[in-house]
Each structure stands twice: as structure tokens, then as C-alpha cells.
Amino acid sequence: MHALPATLQSWFTAKGWSLHPHQTDMLACADTPATLLIAPTGGGKTLAGFLPTLSELGENPPPGLHTLYISPLKALTADIRRNLRTPIEGAGLNIRVEDRTGDTTQTVRKRQRVDPPHILLTTPESLALLLSYEDSGKIFRSLQRVIIDELHALAESKRGDQLTLLLARLQTLAPNLRRIGLSATVEDPPALARFLSPHTQVLQADPGPDPDISMLSTPQPPPWSGGGGRYAIPEILREIKAHRTTLVFHNTRAQAELFFHHLWLSNEDSLPIGIHHGSLSREQRERVEAAMVAGTLRAVVCTGSLDLGIDWGDVDLVIQVGAPKNVKRLVQRIGRANHRYNAPSKALLVPANRFEVVECKAALDAVRAHTLDGDPRGPGPRDVLCQHILMTACAGPFSADVLYEEIVNAGPYHNILRREFDATLDFVATGGYALKAYDRWQRLKQTNGQWHLRDPRTAAIIRQNLGTIIDIETLKVRIKGRFGGQPLGEVEESFAASLTQGDTFLIGGEIVRYEGLREMTVEVTRQPGRDPKVAVFSGTKFATSTLLTDRILQIFQQDSWPDLPPHTAQWLALQRETSRLPTRKRLTLESFPHDGREHLCIYGFAGRNAQQTLGLLITKQMEDQGLAPLGFVATDYATLIWGLEPVTDPAPLFAPETLRRGLETWLNGNALMKRSFRAVAIIAGLIERSHQGRRKTGRQATFSSDILYDTLRKHDPDHLLLQITREEAMRGMIDFSRIEDLLGRIEGRIDLIRLPRVTPLAAPLLLEPGKVPIHGKGREKLADSAAAALMQAAGLT
């Protein structure tokens, strides 16, 4: 058992602090090569991670980097630095703590490489950059410990895969390195332990009491569709007033902004309320964080940027606006309201629309039943490995044998075969094309068995492209003909691409009409008083989990719904009366005419991504059958397709073999694959995200990666990047596994109900954002008449 420095121990005693059992446990296993601590928020988890470091450094440590702390959020590193400073300064320890993130100035970064602090707080991306320098061996030689905070969050994305590769690199540079992972409650601790290191000891802290969680009741029912939860602002303000500090979580930045704007319009008491999300400038975020720490804010409207980390002692209420989508994430969010260890967290769910009322109810039931959702992790993606190889080459020449031995120590890459590694290295060096065009212009060359950059100047470009976060490109929205001034807001590029002239949508609280795209700006005109055709795109990335959709279908089967709000119970009853409620064992389809188009609604309850894929596969078949589909929209629960002709015989459309075959052919040519390819190509270093600091516009990047995808598919269909794109898409955005689950549970039982008009359950879908146009014969027909109309209007026929 390691002891704390005497001055620190007496400082704790003077403060009246005593260590929690799991904090003592961490000191006890300080020499274990890898430890995973699973503890609820508010339990002093981060301090527990640092105790072995403080114990080893003692009162007067020698210079040199001792501990690296890695967090998924920049905001966290700043906060941890403040939190660590209190005991270190209080106990008079001579320990230097500094952070290093994308926000750190060039001067400080340079100085840190020459004279590193004892404890460096950073993010995976900044660590990758640090490891890409030729002198990285020198900086990390003295490193003893690495602490990874919020490991559960990092493990959910490619940032985690990258991090495990970086850890393998660090372990080579500092063989005595010991790893500590800190995590919130997860469904499968041993899997997370393996992710951290092959030999990890798991410590479970006392999970604490069950949360006090319920649905916010409002006199006004939630709207039929869309997100935002603006209808609940009066009640939310009342709750903010009744609590000391409230976090109001939203699923997207756009919704958070919109909500914040309207919250202030109703904030008659001028309660101090701030906003925090990833698109805000550093100054803005820091101001809000500082105000939170100082306890001067009553509430913060936020997104995932505050999902993690920062322990604000005073938060006593968490409000989740919009569907929780995933029980595990909800539980972790609720944990933010944990002002006292061992006191129940208090949380309120605010469904943003009718469907979400049912989902919120399902989530409440799941939290109470202690069930968590989660999908097993796949093997480490190879685009991340491509980037890792490029990073390694920036740091200096390397041998392929040595690098392979190193990367198989990273959990996700433990089972990668040598030939797979070699193919990855070949891609990085030569492009990996069947046509060997770049023999003279290889990116990496081999000299005396060592791989190195052909042109050392390319290191700068590689460094600029490090990281696995692919930003969603956004475009500004402006009133047409008005130059300068504030834009109305921003929309995601993919949303802008789905608009056609005349579409109306909601932005910044007003309804506008899409006029066109001009120099990377979406031009609109004001269109007051009309219902928007499309709401602002709310790009929730997560699909509702199987656990939740199954629970929703169970709720549908109740005879009545006394525990749902009356408006929702009545809505479900009306659906049962006019059509029927979907069940788990059958696939319910509704077909009806609406607004001059034929509609087909598919209640698959397979989650957003799978419903989207289903939409693409079914519309492709409809196109082949001459039903002229024009577009579709998918939610977590259903897919709505519209077109010129009705579907009368659905069984062949849903034949498993047809769908699987359709997937194979269609996988190759669709927009989702192209989007997926773009991300893979950027991470793998085929496309630059920035060149000499000049960021490509989203439009250009989308354009060129699409053409590269088409060209590769035609001329080099087995290319590594296409393989990665396919694997990725099957797991993530395509999510065919959930379509397979759906087919398995319905076993061919399909009910098509023909109705004279739109049904209660389908109506909200008509208002959903994110519609996908089908560029088939139906649209060619429409384009023809659109072109003719334009010519006629211009008097040119």
C-alpha cells in the first residue's frame, strides 16, 4: 500500500476529508500494470485516479513528465487542473500540473516539449500530435503513469481506437508505464477492461442509491414531431427556479441554441442561465465553466459537451430534453446531478414530441429495472491504423516488424493479422492501388529496412490532419439579398443538400423558404405564418437502442395507458381505432394517399440507421417495379416513403433474400456509403481535412470524395478503403444487423393496411426533418417538368 505524502494527508485531515473505499483501493493497487475503476459521478473518481501519482511524486519530485492524464474533452482538462491545484497547493507540494489541448498556445506547447510538467493533462488528439514529433522519445522517457478519464465514452468511437494505439506507442517509449482507466457504469466491464489493456484489474465502486427520475408533466402536450421541447419552457423555468443548479441537456447543438434563445425570451426573472456546446468559442465555454465553478449560474443549457467529467458539486437537477435514445447514456447523464456522493441524483425527462413520450416512459422503466443497453465493440478500424502509421513516420523511421509487434498490444488491434497490417502499410506508402502508379512518388519509402517519409515536408500536412473526429460541415443561412449582418443560423451541409427551392423550414425560431445556395451560404426568404415543411435538421447520431424499441412495443400492447399522459394515451387509442398499433412479432405497414402522393409507412422499430437503410433498399425495389418513389424519411421507429404509385403487394419487397441481395448491389452506390467513405478517407489520410491551415469547404470535400469513391468502386473494388467503408457502414450507419433482427422476429408476418388518409401514428413522420430524395424516374419526370416550367417562366420556349 502506497502512502500519501504526509503534508497531503494532514491537509485532507484538516479539511475533514476522508478517502472513499475505492480511493483507498486505488492506492492499494498502484503497482498493477492496468486498473479500471468503475464509479458513479461525484464519487471522487478522478481524484482516485491521481492518488497513486501524488503518492509517488511526494513533496519534492525531480523534474520530468510523470503522469499523463487523457480526457475526451478539452473542458475537462481545464477543470481537472483547477481541481488538482487545490490539494497540491493546499498541501504545499512542488508538483507542476499543466494542460495541453488544441486551445494551448504555440509558445506554451513548445516550452512543454523542452520542459514538461510533472502532470500533463491532454486529449487523444493532442497526444497524437505530441507523439508525432521526432523528440517524443525524450519527452516520454520518464513517464510512469497514464490516467484515462471517461474511458467508457472514448471507447464508443474511433478516438478510443486511436488512443489504444497511442498507449501502445507510449508503452514502448516508457516500458514501466502503468495505466488507469476511469469509467461510469457500463454494461460489460470485462470488455472495457480488455480495451484498456490485456491485463487489467477491475475495481467497482459502490454505485450509490437509485436516481429520483420522472417525466416532466406539462399542461400543454408536446408537439407531434420535431425536437427542442420549447413547449415545456414555462415548466422547465419553474424547475430551474426550484433548484440550485440545473443542467438542461439537448441531443443536438442546434436544438440547444434554439431552446436557449426561447428560454431567455421567457426568463422574466432574469435567472442567470448559460449555454455550453462544442461549437462555441473557447472564450464562451470558459466563461460558462468559470461561472459554474463560481456557483453564479442557475442553469446551463448544454449538449454532449457536458455529458462527461466536470464535477460541479452544486448540480442538483438534470433535465433531459428529447428522447434519451440509449439507457446507458441516460444513466450517465443523470449521474451529473450528484451533488453529494451517496445522495440520489434527480432528473426530469422532457419528451420533445408524442413518440418520445412513449420512449421516455420506456426509458424510465428500464432505469428503474437496472437494465443497460450496449453493443459489443468490433475490431479496431484500419483507417485509424493508417493514420497511426503516418503519425509514426512523422516521428522518425520505423521498422514494420517492430511496429506490428507494438500495435498488437493495443486491445482493439490484438487480433489483426500480419497480412492485414502489411496491406494497411502498403496503402499508406503507395496508395495500395491495383494499378501501381506511384512507384516513384510513394508517400513512405523503405531504406535499409526502415520506413520513412519520402518528403519530410509532408509531416506538417499529416500533423494537421491527425485525429479521428470528423466535423459535420455546416452552412450559414442568410436572408436572400441582404449582405453582411448576422446569419439566421447554421444548418448541416447534408440538410442543405436535401432542400429544393420552395421548401420551408424552421431556423432561429422563424419559418423561411429555401431559395438557393450561393457561395457556401443557404439563401432564404422569410415566410411567416406557414407551417414549415421541414424542421431544422436534428442530427441525432445515435439510434434508439433495441432495449428501448422493444420496451416501446411492449407499451403499445397494453390495453390502456393509465401511466402515460392523457394526450399520448388518447393518440395511441385513436391509432388503435383507425388502424392498429405495431407489434414486435409482425411488421405493420400503412398505405395511404396524402397531398397528391402515395405514402407507405413501415413500422420496423429497428432504430434510425436501420430504418434509413430499409428506406433506401425498399425504394430501390419500388423504383425497379415502376412505382416511382420520390423520397423517404426515417425515424427510430418507422420509415415513410412517398411516390407516384401505391404499394399493393409488400411481401416480395421484404423477402429476406431480396433485401440481402439489394444490400449488396446498393451498398456500392449510395449516399450513406459515400458519407462513410469520406470519413474513412479523411482519417486514413487520403483526403486532407486542412492544407496549410486552409480548411476545405464542406461542399468541395463532399464533391471530391464522392468522385473518388465512384472511381475506386469501378476500377479498384477491393481497395482497402472500400473494405473499411463497407465494414463500417454495416456496423454503424447501415446497421443491417438490426434489419436482420427485424426479419428474424417477424418471420414473414406482414400486414399491409390500406387507409383513406394519414393515420395518427404516421402523421408526425410527415413533419420529420432529414428527408432523403430518390433520384429515379419519378424525379427525372419532375426535373423535366421543373426545367420546362423554368424555361416557360423565362419566356424561352
Add this chain to the structure above:
Amino acid sequence: MHHIVTLGAETLHALPSGALYWPARSLLAVSDLHFGKSARLARRGGVLLPPYETRATLDRLDADIERTTPATVLCLGDSFDDLIAAESLEESDALWLVRLMAGREWIWIQGNHDPGPTSVGGTHRDLLRIGQLVFRHIAEPGENLEISGHYHPKASLAGRSRPCFLADTARIILPAYGAYTGGLRCEDPVLGTLMQPGALAILTGAKALVIPMPR
């Protein structure tokens, strides 16, 4: 399906592929092929793009030649992404090009990317006059009955952006024919000044669609 454009007394076909066919002279014009673009980027130490854009472009050119069997093929400049690219074509691509050139007249107009003769066969010109029409790479303001390329114009219809021809009574600007070529939106002031009011945009794609030039 092509769209018929009239320039002066001449009747021309804007093909959906982005090529322009002049039946009276049995002439096929294409612009901005940018052969060897990926190789040039690789040479400059940048990224290693899929090296297939030359054959993707040749593939389309082959199809247009087969369909129109022209006596003359006219490339309106920026045919090669630079002069080195012209000398370092893949052997299979070079042979393909030779096969296309066989039995017809082939004229390379020089562009800003390929400002000089190359060792690839055919005739090299800085501009060319045939009858009333003048062919060059970059449009000259004030010129009449001119056919050019260079700007890679593109336009959106029904939510989709495609390369397009621009045509008025004085000139036609061709879209870029090459596979890895970006585009300049019609709304750009440069194109707005060059083209007369009433100019048309002819969009490439499954079929040539004509709309008033978006401004």
C-alpha cells in the same frame, strides 16, 4: 439525349456527357480533361488519390467517339493537368488514347495547365478558327461566336449540382469533361459578367437538361 444549340449559323449538339458535337463538320469538342491530375498531386508530395481518373475520362470519351464517329476531335485546353503529366501517362492509357486518335484529326488547344506542345500525337494550337466559329481555352470578353472551356461551370437543379454548358448568342462555355474536376457555380460573378442576359445552362447527366442560367 442531347440538346441543340445554335451559335451564329451553326447547329451544335450539347451531349449529356459534357461534349459538344458539330454535325456539319463532324467535329467533337471536349474541354478540361485534366489527364494525370492524381499523378501531379502525388508528385507534389500530397495525397495519393486513386490513379484512375485518366481511364475514367477516356472511358467516357471513347463512348462519345463511338456514338458520333467524328472526323475531328478538338480538346479545348487543360487536357493534361501539367506538361509532365502528358509525358508520364500510364502505358495502357497512352495506348488507349492512340487508339482513339487513329483515323481522325486530333487537335489540342493549349490551356493554362498545358501551355505548350506535348509528345502525344495530334496538332497543337493556341486557338482555332473554323468557319465563323473560334475555339480557345479561356473566353475573351467581347469575342463573338466563340467556344471555350476553362471555368468548369456547374449548376443545380432539383437539389443536385451538375457540370453544365453555358450558352448565349455569342458564346458557349463547355463543362469540364475530366473525372477529378471541381466546378464553379453559375452564380459566380465571373460567369455572370461573361454571359449575356438570357443565357442558358445545359446540365449534364442522364440527359441534357436546359434551364435559364442561374444568376
